[in-house]
Amino acid sequence: MRKVILPICLMLGACVAGGPAEQSTRTATQTANILPVMKAFSAPRPVPPSRSNRDIHRDFMELVFQLESGRALTTFTRFEGPITVRVTGNPPPNLGPDLNRLMHRLRTEAGIEIDRISGPYANITIQAVSRADIRRHLPKAACFVVPNISDLSEYRMAKRGRTTNWSSLKKREKLAIFLPNDASPQEVRDCLHEELAQAIGPLNDLYRLPxxxxxxxxxxxxxxxxxxxxxxxxxxxxxxxxxxxxxxxxRLPAILTRLNPAGDQVAPRHLPPTPRAWIRAVQTALGPGARPAQRRAAANEAVKIAQAMGWTDHRRAFSHFALGRLSQGSDPALARAHFGLADKFYRQTPGTALHQAYAASHLAAHAISRGQGEEALARIAPHIATAERHENAALLATLLMLRAEALDLTGRVSEAQAVRMDSLGWARYGFGADWAVRAKLREISSLSPLKGPNG
Structure with missing residues (x-):
């Protein structure tokens, strides 16, 4: 299932101590009152993996033969033959186009026979329900996938038996995916990608994968x-x-050689396993349920474990990122230091361009809060294309809003207004409701010292 960790960890929110959100400029307020149409991404541009096939072999085996809990699976299961998909419930308008794009990618990039049908039975049923309905069944989930049922009403009774137990499966024939119909378009799409991938493929998640x-x-x-x-x-x-x-x-080495011949020429990195203690610390720090002091203590523990393990990869960076995110309200200087360390370790880890973009958004926000517009522009510039290439509208909108504030600080007011307006079309996809778009714009506007009581 997709955890409700993303809003806590990665969105800019409460970036640094600053003026109240209502102290936005007249320009930003006027911009927010005229929201443009929602923007959409064009053709996908996935980056081929650049890692060794020996590393990918290890990744595949751990993804396929282990659950997220750490429990081992003994049997390989998948759909045999063409896979059919149907949509039920009350789907939001964006679900259909996003599902069609995803299935096209699965057919063309993964070679999987998968099609959407309108009949009463399909291998995979995607049911769009409210977030409240999902959390009544799984309080910590944004969305989830279950075998051998096709409707959320079946889940409460079925989950007590072997029917929905992944470790009992011998083959896959019928599954249900439950998605929120009242979330932002991006959150719905993100759930769709992760849950459909797990419905047809591996069930595990690995923090080791960048x-x-x-x-x-x-x-x-x-x-x-x-x-x-x-x-x-x-x-x-x-x-x-x-x-x-x-x-x-x-059989896997020959398969990977055939599908990814370049991977045979790359030296393996052999990243060490991720200990359960670090996973528990991260889940406490960023998941629901813990108090602020508990979150910060858990994030500190994650940093200590990463240091003790001698990590210099993206997991070390993520530990600092989480601690920076949780320190912003109480100690902005400490937060900035940890975002800097996150950026440092991300930069020395291959395949982390998107991670670097997140770190840059926070560092740019801190620069804006100090009135350093040129520094903020320099930090943002390399990452706007990255956010677009990875189809992350929320991050792209955030970076553009930050760029607009930085341009204002450097006196380029008309350019700032154009960039700010451009951000809103992406924000409508990334953040959803008009009030959420306006709230994000006010939040970022309030970072600037120009927007304080005397600005």
Whole structure:
């Protein structure tokens, strides 16, 4: 299931101490009152994986033969033959187009036969329901996928038995995905990508992966080039239902050589496993339920574990990022230091361009709060194209709003207004409701010292 970790961790919110949100400029207020049409991304531009096939072999085996809880799976399962998908419930307007785009990618990039149908039965039922309905069943989930049912009304009774137990499956024939119909278009799409990928493919998530939706850090929200390779291998003709871990492991090297020949020429990195203690600390820090002091203590613990493990990869960076995110309200200087460390470790880890964009958004916000417009512009500039390439409208809108504030600080007011207006079309997809778009604009506007009581 997709955790409700993203709004807590990655959105800019409460970036630094500053003036009240209502102290936005007249220009920003006027802009927010004239919201343009929602923008949409064009053709996807996934980046092929650049890692060693030996690393990908290890990734595949851990994704396929282990659940997120750490429990081992003994049997390989997938759909055999063409996969059919139907949509029920009350789907939001964007669900249909986003589902069609995703299925086209699965057919063309992963080689999976998958089609949408309108009949009463399909292999996969996507039911659009309210967030409240989802959380009545799973309070910590934004969306989830379940085997052997087709309606949310069946879940309460079915979850007590073996019917919905993934470890009991011998093959996949019928599954249901439950998505929110009252979330932002981007959140609905993000759920769609992650849950459909798990419905047809691996069930596990690994924090070790820097370039995948199969990672609970939720940095990547649409299927990546790595993910499509994993799914293509998952449906390779050499594999079939009922195979053991050893049987799959024996056939996988030849499959990866055929599908990703360049990966045979790359040296493996052999990143160490992620200890459960670090995972628990991150989940406490960024998941629901903990008090602010508990969150900060857990984030500190994640940093300490990462340091003790000697990590210098994206997990070390994410530890600092989480602590920076949770320190903003109480200690902006400390937060800025940890965002700087996150940026440092992300920069030395391959495949983390999107992670770097998130770190840059926070560092740019701190620069704006200090009136340093040119520094903010320099930090933002390399990452706008990254956010667009990864189809992250919320991040793209945030970066553009920050750029507009930085342009105002440097006296380029008309350019700032144009950039601010451009941000709103993306914000409508990324943040959804008009009030949410306006709230984000006011939040970012309030960072600038020009927008204080005397600004």
């Amino acid at each position: 370039d995948s939706v199969f990672n609970d850090d939720n940095v990547h929200t649409v299927l990546t080039g790595f993910d499509m390779l994993i799914l293509r291998a998952y449906y390779a003709p050499e594999l079939h239902n009922g195979m053991t871990r050893g049987q799959v492991a024996a």
